Structures are given as structure tokens and as C-alpha cells.
């Protein structure tokens with residue numbers, strides 16, 4: 001009897017657009033869905049540092065290097081905000097890291113593609129962060145309080161990420177013909193993987209329905225994808241580049257662009273672990289975790305010593 | 314604490330400017346107070362968000378529970394005489 005009341009209370013809060021907080025009663029499936037979504041989101045921020053980190057030592061100027069360092073540092077911070085948001089649902093940091101390091105947990109498939117040239121750093125900031133922002137702006141109104149608040153912080157920090165990427169694309173697109181070619185090549189390779197970031201089409205998205213019902217998400221994968229394309233097509237045009245999609249055309253009737261779907265089989269295959277960089281990313285994460293073991297041990301020992309000293313004093 | 318522990322959870326409060334209240338902004342893991350303070354600076358004040366930080370072990374926080382909010386805060390609901398608008402002030406006595 002009591003459970004029914006609690007569930008009614010939960011539904012009533014959602015209906016009134018009120019936030020659910022960690023200590024509030026929530027259905028087990030809502031909790032599970034959030035733990036999965038938030039921890040995957042956190043893993044994506046952390047693994048997402050790798051493709052760009054690849055270019056920090058080779059950035060073409062000190063200015064570019066400082067910017068890229070700041071951007072990658074932000075992503076690390078985003079991972080940390082999200083891990084603690086997930087922890088408020090009753091999972092530990094250790095459990096989540098373990099799931100990532102053993103390959104049990106998923107992260108955004110976009111980070112399993114390689115960064116072959118400096119133009120890729122530009123394309124990532126512009127397209128990948130651009131797509132992430134579109135998703136995260138929506139998630140600021142997510143029904144779970146700690147997730148929503150983490151998104152507000154993250155969105156504030158993200159706004160420079162996309163701009164710095166587009167700045168790189170602008171420099172290359174209006175540079176020498178080789179530079180422009182680099183920019184075009186990066187666009188060719190990142191276009192479809194970016195469109196995949198919004199997830200499978202609505203008709204075959206297994207988790208979307210609940211996420212919308214519980215107001216964890218406010219818009220569907222296809223709605224976000226369409227909005228992203230509408231926004232990005234003009235930016236492609238300004239650069240004098242061409243999106244690798246012959247069907248990309250303004251459609252007056254739907255007041256949006258027509259576009260070709262990405263190859264969803266590729267998407268599934270990358271998620272299953274067959275992307276170009278899946279093994280590499282996991283190996284890098286595992287190596288740095290292993291290499292940090294002595295630091296964690298020393299920090300624990302130091303923390304204990306401090307505690308004893310402050311008790312003795 | 315197991316061997317791979319990420320340390321204790323700490324809550325972070327930031328004061329934007331001197332004189333303003335400290336506002337909760339999030340939490341983090343650290344192994345001791347000093348590390349907690351440095352991590353908080355790196356994590357929450359990279360863009361001049363604050364001039365001062367308070368860090369508190371999450372386990373030290375005492376919180377009221379949302380389920381009991383109704384009865385817990387009930388005593389204040391019927392005491393309208395605690396508000397200035399409850400009182401009638403005669404005209405012609407200046408500002409009060």
C-alpha cells in the first residue's frame with residue numbers, strides 16, 4: 001500500500017516538473033536507468049580526453065597548446081562531476097571505474113575513432129562538443145537533481161570548447177590549400193560518427209521511451225540529431241567545406257535539412273568493441289590506472305598519517 | 314578502505330566574493346583535507362568562480378529528510394505574526 005503512495009508521489013513530482021533528489025523515493029528502474037546513463041556519460045568524458053590528449057604535445061603553437069590543455073582539463077572535471085552525481089544513487093566510484101577498466105561499461109562510440117591530424121582537434125571541438133552540448137543543454141532540465149545541476153555547470157564550461165574547435169577549422173579552411181584539404185578530410189571522417197552520438201533512430205532506441213517518460217531526457221534522439229544538423233549545415237557552408245552527404249538539403253516544408261542516416265551497422269559494431277581505437281582506449285585507461293596505483297597508495301598512507309597527527313595534537 | 318579506494322567524499326562550498334554566503338557547488342573525492350582543498354580549487358574554481366572555499370566531509374553533514382519535511386517544518390506555517398506584514402502601522406509616524 002505504502003509503495004503505491006510513494007510511486008504516486010514520485011509521478012506527481014515529475015508531472016509538476018519538480019526534481020527528484022537523492023534521498024527521495026524512486027522506482028528501482030529509474031535508479032538503474034540513471035546509474036547506467038550518468039556513469040556512461042562520465043566514462044565518455046574521461047575516455048574523451050584521450051583522442052585530444054594525443055595532440056597536446058604536437059599542438060602547432062603555444063596558444064593552441066594552452067587552449068587544448070584547458071579544454072581537456074575541463075573534460076576531466078566533467079567526468080568527476082558526473083561520477084559523484086552517479087554515486088548519489090548508491091553506486092561507488094570503485095565499481096564504476098572497475099566497469100570501465102574491465103570493458104563492461106560503455107562510453108560514447110565517438111571516442112573510438114582516431115585523431116589523425118591537427119584538423120581532427122578542430123573537428124572534435126566543433127562537431128563532437130557541439131553535439132554533446134546539444135544533448136547536455138537538454139539534460140540541464142533532467143528530472144534528477146544532481147544530474148541536472150552537473151549539466152548546468154558543464155554547459156557553462158562547454159561553450160568555449162565548440163568555439164575553439166571552430167576557430168581551428170576556420171584557420172585551416174581559409175589557410176593554404178593543404179590546410180583546407182586537412183579540414184575537409186577531418187569533416188569527412190567526423191560527420192557521420194558525430195551524427196551517431198545522438199543514439200539510434202527513435203524507432204529502434206530501446207531506452208528512449210522510459211527516459212522520456214521519466215523526464216530524464218526531454219527530447220528524442222532524432223529530434224536532437226535534426227536540430228544539430230540544422231545548426232551545423234550553415235557552419236559547414238561558411239567554411240567553404242562540403243559535408244560528406246549528397247542528400248543534405250534544406251527542406252522548406254519541414255523547415256529543416258534532409259540528411260542521410262549514418263551507417264547504423266557501423267555504430268553497432270563500434271559499440272560492440274570493433275571500432276578502430278576501442279582496444280587502444282581501454283589499454284590506455286588501464287595503463288594510467290595501473291601507473292597511478294603507487295600515487296593512490298601513498299596518498300592513502302599520507303591521509304592516515306595526517307589524521308593521526310591531528311588527533312595527537 | 315580497500316586498496317583501490319578513491320578516498321572519502323567531501324562537499325564543496327564556494328564564496329564568490331567576500332561578504333557573500335558560501336554556496337554548495339558539488340563534491341569530490343580526496344584522501345585528506347589539504348588534497349580536498351586543492352582538488353576543490355582545481356575542480357570548481359578554474360574560472361574565478363570564487364575567492365574562498367569550505368570543504369566538509371560528506372559523512373559529517375546532518376540533513377533533514379525530505380519525507381518528513383511536512384511535519385518537520387510545520388511549526389512555522391501558522392505563525393504569520395512573525396512577518397512584518399501582519400501588523401498595522403498608523404499613518405503619519407514616518408518610516409518603520
Ligand SMILES: [Fe+2]
Pocket residue numbers: 045074075078132154158
Ligand atoms: Fe565535456
Ligand SMILES: [Fe+2]
Pocket residue numbers: 075129132158161
Ligand atoms: Fe567539451
